[in-house]
Amino acid sequence: MENKAFIGIDLGGTNMRAALVNTSGSILEQIKVSTEISQGAEQATENLLEMCRRLMERAASGQLQVEAIGMGVAGKIDPQNNVVVFSPNLPAMDNFPLGVRMEEALRIPVTMENDANVYGLGENWVGSAQDLNNWVGLTLGTGVGGALIFNNRLWQGDKLGFSAEVGHLVVEPHGLPCTCGSQGCLETLSSGRALMEGVEEAVKKGKLVGGKLFELWQKDRLTAQEIYFCAKEGDSTSLELFRRMGWALGIAISNMFMLLGIRHAIIGGGVSASWDLFIDPLMKTLQTTNRFLNAEQMTVRQSLLGDDAALLGAARLAWDCQWG
């Protein structure tokens, strides 16, 4: 195996990154370019191919053979047909046979998956979950994504193009409307968007009329990170939003533990940086809701790999598909 390597790709709406990864899970080289999806799917594919060719040359110069390519894409993927079904952040890619085109051009196997699923594979391989067999992953970003790892493998269910859609678990059936059309999904309570909308709501209701948070909102400079800083300075509106985030995560994780008979969760994604503000209400809710597990049996960990989880997981996906 020493001379084998894989390419992992993280294809996002803004940037795309690709890495050459060896079988020990080390990134040997990585490239990042802007996706420029506005130039169309064909151009984006060309840019991807160019990155792959550069990494394949780099591999060859080090006596390494790139065996396969794995790709994490933000959106609904059809992994069996290697097609992007739809991607809100990559609209030009809808129904585009990205994987097929790349295989034809590069003549090595290409496998695609949802970006949250490859994050799960990355953490499982060389991240927070190396010692775990069964666990659920959550990614907190603009929305909430998820991954299920069962017996050390990515669970893909009936291969319908989605699984672990944790963000759309209904936590409060009579709750806030979600972008998916449903109500009270986890995403309406525990995402970056939920934080932003929570501030918006507070302003609308006249509960937030001054102070730093209000000013940020007024100047249209509000971000999840700014809300975090306000909370750290004691702002009560912001603190309540993080408390609600933790509560909803606690309900969702408790349900998943009871359903799956497992006891480990790992939380990643940009918004997980606000860990210190949501972990206490999360654990409290989890411990009071779940009567099947003792507090000390359950672990909720923070992701270790950050942005690299997706790159490493995509490479691992390629590996698993070759020697599954």
Add this chain to the structure above:
Amino acid sequence: MENKAFIGIDLGGTNMRAALVNTSGSILEQIKVSTEISQGAEQATENLLEMCRRLMERAASGQLQVEAIGMGVAGKIDPQNNVVVFSPNLPAMDNFPLGVRMEEALRIPVTMENDANVYGLGENWVGSAQDLNNWVGLTLGTGVGGALIFNNRLWQGDKLGFSAEVGHLVVEPHGLPCTCGSQGCLETLSSGRALMEGVEEAVKKGKLVGGKLFELWQKDRLTAQEIYFCAKEGDSTSLELFRRMGWALGIAISNMFMLLGIRHAIIGGGVSASWDLFIDPLMKTLQTTNRFLNAEQMTVRQSLLGDDAALLGAARLAWDCQWG
């Protein structure tokens, strides 16, 4: 395999049943006796052993060899140590090493599991799910139980002694108190007990002051079945309870489909006989909540095997543990 057979046992609080099952999934003979748990765990074990010995003799007379025994028990089981952890209906069995004792006495392997889990194995083997690989099972009785079948096998998670605790999925976090100590569990809305308590509640609130349903309550003759009959006659309180049952099942099943990326559910248990009253609100909720699956992709089926599901599933459990 033709000369091999298994014994499946369904151990309940009132009765215990045992069946001799061949490798085609046919019941060759079955015995039912009252459990008489009040006489203690030792006596109940003796009664179980007696049933097994009779079925083993019956097997031998037909040139069949009983390879192993599987047992479904209502309660929390430790399958790795063959111990009943606790069982509300079999209090004398708490922490009793039932499986160990039976193995010592009969000198063949004995495996135990939760009763809802063996129901799942039964339906998967020769019932409603023969054509499915991945599905979730729900049993509607006094409470609500569940089973997860992944890749045609029973999912046991981290082997913590529980999995698929569907009845304790939180559907309404600010809802009714559950026996488990939590609030708004599926069981508080979709079980036989929920129907009974719903009538009680209607009387308390002065919403039910006369009619057949009220009389049944007054005479302490209320059962889930009687509530069903009242609903069929158009009683609005009863109809609303079944509508609520279907709604809550729809939320829970939708969440499980989104989490697991699967699309099939099978509903069994005594209360599933009220199918015609809850299936419409169930399907409507499922279809409006779940944005990842089209209506025609999802199936919710009724259990086929009735009481025999647990016996056949217990036999199958024994088989799987031998040639897993």
